Amino acid sequence: MKNAISKLSVAAALFFSFSSPAVAQHNIYLKVKSLTPYHLPDTLFAAGNFNNWEPSTTPFTFSAADTSWSLQLKNIKQDVLEFKFTRGSWSKVEAAGKGQDIQNRLVHVISDTTVNYTIAAWKDDFASVSKRHTASVHVSIIDAAFYLPQLNRERRLWIYLPEGYATSKKHYPVLYMQDGQNIFDELTSGFGEWGVDEFLDSMQFKNKNACIVVGIDNGAKRVNEYNPYDNEKFGKGEGKEYIEFLAKTLKPFIDNKYRTLPGRENTIIAGSSIGGLISYYAILAYPNVFGKAGIFSPSFWIAPQILSLTDSMADKSNGKFFFYIGESEGQQYVQDMINVMDKLGSVSGAIIYSAIDPYGSHNEQAWRKWFPEFYKWIMADWTNYVIKPDN
Secondary structure, three states: OOOOOOOOOOOOOOOOOOOOOOOOEEEEEEEEEEOOOOOOOOOOOOEEEOOOOOOHHHHHHOEEOOEEEEEEEEOOOOEEEEEEEEEEHHHEEEEEEEEEOOOEEEEEEOOOOOEEEEEEEEHHHHHHHHOOOOOOOOEEEEEEEEEEOOOOEEEEEEEEEEHHHHHOOEEEEEEEEEEHHHHOOOOOOOOOOOOOHHHHHHHHHOOOOOOOEEEEEOOHHHHHHOOOOEEEEEOOHHHHHHHHHHHHHHHHHHHHHHHOOOHHHEEEEEOOOHHHHHHHHHHHOOOOOOOOOOEEEEHHHOOOHHHHHHHHHHHHHOOOEEEEHHHHHOHHHHHHHHHHHHHHHHOOOOOEEEEEEEEOOOHHHHHHHHHHHHHHOOOOOOOOOOOOOOO
């Protein structure tokens, strides 16, 4: 390693590494024996950590036979499957009997297994009842249809302005976050919100570091926009154009319209799942724009080229990187993240913090839990710390 690895000594790389056993592969059979009689003609899908949580991919369509539906997942490498049933979109995801959100379904993969399920209800039958607006008074919509010239499409943008912004002349760091509809408001989120605004409100009350947060909604081509590389299963990668939009269109707009601290040391990017992948790519591709990154449950598996990109480009990165993943997401995903961190630490001067939660999952609840740790660490003043050399 180029830099010491220690959380306690505040070294240039702060993470824990361990070896991974050989990954077994098994076939899992999902069977739905009973579901609500409404929407029976609709196609049934599974969306989870085996298909980047895409709600309507054809290989994960259930076959109907008499009064049951079945899906075979072949050669599963994950230790734990996490998934939900959908009818083709997240607005049509399964729900509890009264429309409440449910936790991800889990299957611990130790052998070929058949698991039977009952679907109690669908979210779209309760959409007007089950959720409410929870966004702070400090959150507003910048634009419901902000134009992305690099991709020739439009997107809703959110902004969080700290307490006292309107009455002061202070300038603030800016945090750019992917999947904006999941950041501030329960009503617009698919599975619960991160609670970023509530946390930052509480930080202001304690007179801690304040920050502007910009949330960029995902769109219908999320998996393409958040992947800088083409993928045989999911199609053309548009991540390079998306990050060019953030760096060359959105950031200049925000810096001109709001009182920001525009330097790289005060420009942060964060996201989860494939949003974590594109946030990591952004800080490598634009090290003079983004100086800090929050990389939550990154879907590095969908872009294996990211390891070689790290090797070739990370020597220009000396910013701060916060990584999170939960062990219940699967040992292979954990190892993918560790491999990237190992490479990043060996070829760069980056400061790396890693959180591997033994009970953590791939969902908004986990990211909400770890966001405060990320924020407090990423905003800390490191100027008085000394990087310790290898022993």
